Amino acid sequence: MEKTWNNKAWFLVLPVLLLVAFSAVIPLMTVVNYSVQDTFGNNEFFWAGTDWFTEILKSARFWEALQRNLLFSFIILALEIPLGIFIALNMPKKGIGVPICLVLMALPLLIPWNVVGTIWQVFGRVDIGLLGHTLEALGVDYNYVRDPIDAWITVIVMDVWHWTSLVVLLCYAGLVSIPDAYYQAAKIDGASRWSVFRYIQLPKMKRVLLIAVLLRFMDSFMIYTEPFVVTGGGPGNSTTFLSIDLVKTAVGQFDLGPAAAMSIVYFLIILLLSWIFYTVMTSSDADT
Amino acid sequence: MASTIKYKPAGNLSWLVSTIYIVFLMLPIYWLINMSFKENSEITGTFSLWPQNPTFRNYMVIFTDPSWYNGYINSIIYVVLNTIISVLAALPAAYAFSRYRFLGDKHLFFWLLTNRMAPPAVFALPFFQLYSAFGLIDTHIAVALAHCLFNVPLAVWILEGFMSGVPKEIDETAYIDGYSFPRFFVKIFMPLVASGIGVAAFFCFMFSWVELLLARTLTTTAAKPISAIMTRTVSASGMDWGVLAAAGVLTIVPGALVIYFVRNYIAKGFALGRV
Numbered sequence: 001m002e003k004t005w006n007n008k009a010w011f012l013v014l015p016v017l018l019l020v021a022f023s024a025v026i027p028l029m030t031v032v033n034y035s036v037q038d039t040f041g042n043n044e045f046f047w048a049g050t051d052w053f054t055e056i057l058k059s060a061r062f063w064e065a066l067q068r069n070l071l072f073s074f075i076i077l078a079l080e081i082p083l084g085i086f087i088a089l090n091m092p093k094k095g096i097g098v099p100i101c102l103v104l105m106a107l108p109l110l111i112p113w114n115v116v117g118t119i120w121q122v123f124g125r126v127d128i129g130l131l132g133h134t135l136e137a138l139g140v141d142y143n144y145v146r147d148p149i150d151a152w153i154t155v156i157v158m159d160v161w162h163w164t165s166l167v168v169l170l171c172y173a174g175l176v177s178i179p180d181a182y183y184q185a186a187k188i189d190g191a192s193r194w195s196v197f198r199y200i201q202l203p204k205m206k207r208v209l210l211i212a213v214l215l216r217f218m219d220s221f222m223i224y225t226e227p228f229v230v231t232g233g234g235p236g237n238s239t240t241f242l243s244i245d246l247v248k249t250a251v252g253q254f255d256l257g258p259a260a261a262m263s264i265v266y267f268l269i270i271l272l273l274s275w276i277f278y279t280v281m282t283s284s285d286a287d288t
Numbered sequence: 289m290a291s292t293i294k295y296k297p298a299g300n301l302s303w304l305v306s307t308i309y310i311v312f313l314m315l316p317i318y319w320l321i322n323m324s325f326k327e328n329s330e331i332t333g334t335f336s337l338w339p340q341n342p343t344f345r346n347y348m349v350i351f352t353d354p355s356w357y358n359g360y361i362n363s364i365i366y367v368v369l370n371t372i373i374s375v376l377a378a379l380p381a382a383y384a385f386s387r388y389r390f391l392g393d394k395h396l397f398f399w400l401l402t403n404r405m406a407p408p409a410v411f412a413l414p415f416f417q418l419y420s421a422f423g424l425i426d427t428h429i430a431v432a433l434a435h436c437l438f439n440v441p442l443a444v445w446i447l448e449g450f451m452s453g454v455p456k457e458i459d460e461t462a463y464i465d466g467y468s469f470p471r472f473f474v475k476i477f478m479p480l481v482a483s484g485i486g487v488a489a490f491f492c493f494m495f496s497w498v499e500l501l502l503a504r505t506l507t508t509t510a511a512k513p514i515s516a517i518m519t520r521t522v523s524a525s526g527m528d529w530g531v532l533a534a535a536g537v538l539t540i541v542p543g544a545l546v547i548y549f550v551r552n553y554i555a556k557g558f559a560l561g562r563v
Contacts, residue, residue: 003387003388003389004387004388004389005388005389005390006388006389006390006489007390007391008390009384009393010390010391011385012380012381012383012384012386013381013384013385013390013396014382015376015377015380015381016377016378016381016400016440016444017396019373019377019433019436019440020403020436020437020440020441022433023415023433023434023436023440024403024406024411024437026414026418027411027414027415027418028411028414029467030414030417030418031410031413031414045555056473067514069325081297086305087305087306087309089302089303090303090305090306091302091306092303092306094304097303099548099551101306101310102551102552102554103547103548103551104310104313104314105309105310105313105319106547106551106554107313107540107543107544107547108313108317109413109554109558110494110497110498110542110544111379111498111539111540111543112497112499112500112515112539113498113499113500114500114515114516114519115515115518115536115539115540118518118532118536119316119317119319119320119536120316122319122320122323122529122532122533123315123319123320126427127332128323128331128529129319130315130319130337133335142392151556152341154496158323161312161313161316164309165313165323168309168560169554169555169558170555170558170559172555173555173556173559178394197489208559211559211562215558217560218405221407222408222409223410224406224407224409224501225500225501233505237510242407242409243407243408243409244409246407246409246410247409247412247501250409250412251412251413251505256413259413263409263410265408266410267407267410270402270405270406270407271402273405273425274401274402274405275396275398276399277401277405278397278398281560281562
């Protein structure tokens with residue numbers, strides 16, 4: 001759509017600007033402020049320069065949390081994206097099944113995140129949970145409280161349970177936009193199931209898939225509540241992701257400087273990702 | 289051979305995929321509901337797939353104890369406040385983004401997005417200090433404002449997506465007919481994007497409802513959300529699993545109730561209005 005150049009539009013944006021300034025810019029400035037200062041309490045601050053950044057970038061704890069988080073995000077994408085596409089391809093396209101599928105599949109997305117944690121904490125417990133109990137009855141040695149591998153599996157299965165539907169719904173939205181004529185043409189050409197997927201369905205899903213990948217990556221990269229409720233970051237530090245580590249440093253130990261420096265490094269990573277996301281979103285706007 | 293190929297997933301096994309997936313999704317939720325109707329002795333003592341002696345005791349605890357049900361009231365107050373603030377602020381902004389080009393518009397649009405993507409953990413501590421300075425800690429408005437961090441950008445993006453679908457000729461015709469901007473916006477434009485407003489409001493409601501980290505950081509007692517109260521079921525006599533399960537079930541209800549109305553827009557909402 002042709003847009004008019006009009007700087008008075010700033011007045012329309014002003015309320016949003018003020019709101020977001022209050023809830024984002026001021027806090028962010030506080031963080032920057034802390035990241036370059038040191039304090040011994042009493043509200044006395046000393047200039048610390050880039051000390052905290054050097055400390056963070058040299059700290060093994062930060063890099064371990066970052067690595068864990070990257071590994072987690074990678075596993076999540078590798079599982080949820082193919083699974084999501086597969087389920088979307090097999091969803092009913094018309095009839096009574098459509099609303100049932102949509103509603104039931106979307107349900108996990110709308111559960112408060114700590115309740116998601118609670119659900120899986122209970123579900124996985126050996127003494128009272130269906131999953132834990134069944135596994136024990138089958139003779140599987142499973143205990144997410146003690147064993148790091150089991151904790152990881154629990155957190156990953158929980159995230160697959162929680163968020164795969166997002167990928168499904170996005171892919172489904174892409175699939176239903178394909179006109180029937182495409183399939184008919186493919187049938188006349190005698191195309192195989194695979195070529196239909198490769199040359200008709202996948203191109204149509206490309207855009208929603210990109211959105212799904214980026215959203216899942218970013219959200220899994222800042223995951224906090226769900227693993228915190230289930231494992232509390234343990235056993236040991238095995239499920240301490242970046243956000244959990246950050247909250248531990250800032251609120252638990254009250255190390256404002258390191259926490260602030262960490263926040264900024266964290267935020268810069270997210271900023272880069274958002275920029276990629278934005279480019280994808282707006283460039284595909286131009287296509288359509 | 290070609291005639292045997294199935295192009296649409298109308299194959300005999302495709303329903304099985306959806307069914308298995310839905311069963312996988314429902315099992316943990318069923319287990320929670322199952323637990324919420326059991327007595328604690330049954331939860332910890334025996335293992336049963338459905339309640340042997342169904343009881344409403346857990347729900348009664350929540351509905352009769354003010355410290356429990358106030359949690360729901362608190363959550364609903366700040367969620368509704370946040371939804372109203374977010375949508376009202378986002379409406380004119382989304383209109384500006386969808387109709388005009390202005391100095392710095394693209395940067396502004398991008399900057400809004402970065403706030404949706406910002407990790408709440410980064411903001412938890414500065415929020416606490418900022419709201420302490422204004423004396424807003426433990427008030428509903430504090431949480432409502434804090435959630436604007438991600439909900440205002442979300443609402444702007446979703447509404448912009450819907451508004452761009454309305455042809456610009458409608459605006460121009462209205463101005464020629466002598467409508468002023470506010471009157472045009474309320475009388476003509478808002479009804480046209482009513483579904484968009486509904487979807488944006490739903491997503492603001494939802495994201496404010498599911499968020500816990502900021503809500504918990506900014507409240508102590510008077511405005512504490514239900515999801516934070518749930519953590520106190522650990523008592524001297526051990527864990528009150530039944531009440532915990534009942535509280536969990538009750539937090540799922542609002543989402544389950546409204547989801548039917550937005551089922552076709554869910555993908556659009558999660559993709560920030562860009563599907």
